[in-house]
Amino acid sequence: MKSQLVKKAFIVSLSFIILVISAGSSLTNRVSASPSIQADTKQTLKVMYQNKSFFDVNQFKQQFPNVEIKEVGWDGKSDLKDFISKQSPDVIMLNTLDYKQLSKQNQLADLGQFIKRDHYDTASIYPGLLDALKVNGKLGGLTPIFETQSIFYNADLFKKYNVPLPKDGMTWEEILKLAAKFPTGGTKNTRIWGLQYPLDKYTYLINDIADAEGLARYNPNTLKATINTASWKKVYGTAITAIKSNAIEGSNVGGKSYSEDPFIMGRAAMKIDSSSIEYLRRVTADKKAIANYKPFTVKIAAGPADPKDRTTTRSLILFSIMAIPANSANQDLAWDFIKFYNGVDYAKFMSEQPLLYSLTRMDYSKEYNGINLGAFYKLKPNLETSRYLQPQGSPFNQIVYSNVLNREVKQVISNKKTLDKALVTIQTEVQKSLDDAVKKQKK
Structure with missing residues (x-):
């Protein structure tokens, strides 16, 4: 994604x-x-x-x-x-x-x-x-x-399982805790999930949580990695707890058919998507030809918000x-x-x-196919940080970072490594990547 x-x-x-x-x-x-x-x-x-x-x-x-x-x-x-x-x-x-x-x-x-x-x-x-x-x-x-990102949710599932509805300005931590309130029983293809979010790469969730708080992976002035810190440890801990809760359906449904999307098929209570308008078009598209599709009440909440200022978004x-x-x-x-x-x-x-x-x-952007678009405009934008954009000549290697992150998080989830040790490894390997890139630039 x-x-x-x-x-x-x-x-x-x-x-x-x-x-x-x-x-x-x-x-x-x-x-x-x-x-x-x-x-x-x-x-x-x-x-x-x-x-x-x-x-x-x-x-x-x-x-x-x-x-x-x-x-x-x-x-x-x-x-x-x-x-x-x-x-x-x-x-x-x-x-x-x-x-x-x-x-x-x-x-x-x-x-x-x-x-x-x-x-x-x-x-x-x-x-x-x-x-x-x-x-x-x-x-x-x-x-x-x-x-921008938004919180899409199935109001019918929240009512059925007596779970409080999402609110505007919720943080990632609150969203993940809310997802964990839904039952986890049943088979993968029949059960209800609290949240649909791709977990084929753990980088996605960890980066999203960190971005919402404006956390940087390295200091561009000192060229030092900044991952082994208390703030980053909390982000990793939040993500790992959510993954272990078994409340997240982790398929990467981007570009797949409607029938392969658990939220669209009414089996996931929430969906966080970075392309809100694009996903809204999928949610509201005509699905009469899809077997076993049952319409449900779709609503949208503004978020995830910056936990330091719930009136703002960095997404x-x-x-x-x-x-x-x-x-x-x-x-x-x-x-x-x-x-x-x-x-x-x-x-x-x-x-x-x-x-x-x-x-x-x-x-002229107030509603689409009967769904109110007000959630897209409720949080004030914060443009101070952007993970998707790197300055020209930036030594930060996203591929190295993503690979080591996914490897180490898998170790923590399987209880083969502590989070503290995993963060030390991530910090060390990312720093080596930065140092190697700087040396190469100087040649």
């Missing part, structure tokens, strides 16, 4: 392009052209992206026919600041890590000045997102879409933050571009297409 998240942006963006092209000119006349774009004046806008994510030139040109879009692809490997300096794009599309770095270096224009000047309505944007995107008090970018993924380089000579036109893709009218247009991701504009 987690290993496919990097691929998701490409897959989703490709699907997005196909959808928008197939939609033809259905957006025509919905979005008013900006006064800064003169009807008879030909202008050029240079747009930089790593993957052509979440925008389509044809849709923009339908509204602004006199604007030529010049696309600039960044390979994601060359130095970003140097690339921007040489290419001089007017709009740049960034992931969270690159956005934060450029913002801290004052490389981005403050969109707050344009928002204030144009009285641009931001009231319907996901609460807390604008604040989360601000760096040193300045807003350098906007994004029309996001992805948010922003695929493409639209920003303007501070030295762009074409900032007004660049702002028109960003306004177009982050506006209310464009959100309405996208809400009429099959859902691919959550919209940051909430005006």
Whole structure:
């Protein structure tokens, strides 16, 4: 599941392009052209992206026919600041890590000045997102879409077994304890499970719990592994206790048929999914042709939350933050571009297409197939940490980390090793991997 998240942006963006092209000119006349774009004046806008994510030139040109879009692809490997300096794009599309770095270096224009000047309505944007995107008090970018984790639950099973319903803002520890309240008797294919979550790699669950708390695997300044600590020990202990409870159905159901998904088939009380909208589409799809399928009441709770602040979540993924380089000579036109893709009218247009991701504009993202989407917006986003993104040249080897983690956790679960000794081994091997990578970089 987690290993496919990097691929998701490409897959989703490709699907997005196909959808928008197939939609033809259905957006025509919905979005008013900006006064800064003169009807008879030909202008050029240079747009930089790593993957052509979440925008389509044809849709923009339908509204602004006199604007030529010049696309600039960044390979994601060359130095970003140097690339921007040489290419001089007017709009740049960034992931969270690159956005934060450029913002801290004052490389981005403050969109707050344009928002204030144009009285641009931001009231319907996901609460807390604008604040989360601000760096040193300045807003350098906007994004029309996001992805987040959510707690899907079968309200009928909770009622049947008299288990308290999930609440918004629950932590991972609370969710796992709640799952353990369900009975564990019966065969694998007939019993009820408290939670459906992939355990083919223990890295998934441990990383998710750690990420919710903002724990780092290593210190990027000292290049020292930080895993053998009290905080990490608690994370590992929580995960191992949950795995041993036999309350989790651990199949990796990503991409499998509906009939192979225990939650969809009504045999798991909860499901945590990183791609909430994508999973919502699976849950609400027509399943009349599936043998033994019985409809049930699906509800969604906001979470898992950061245990240090239950009003926030660190699970948010922003695929493409639209920003303007501070030295762009074409900032007004660049702002028109960003306004177009982050506006209310464009959100309405996208809400009429099959859902691919959550919209940051909430005006037309309130329900889907009868299910309320409010849970996606209840927790304030915290963008300070992101395991899915590593700085260029990072010496941290995710494969080494995942392999040693899975090996050692299996030892602990089978009572062949204590957790303390396992953490020492993980710390030692991850540190060796970091040291080897640094030596290789110096050659």
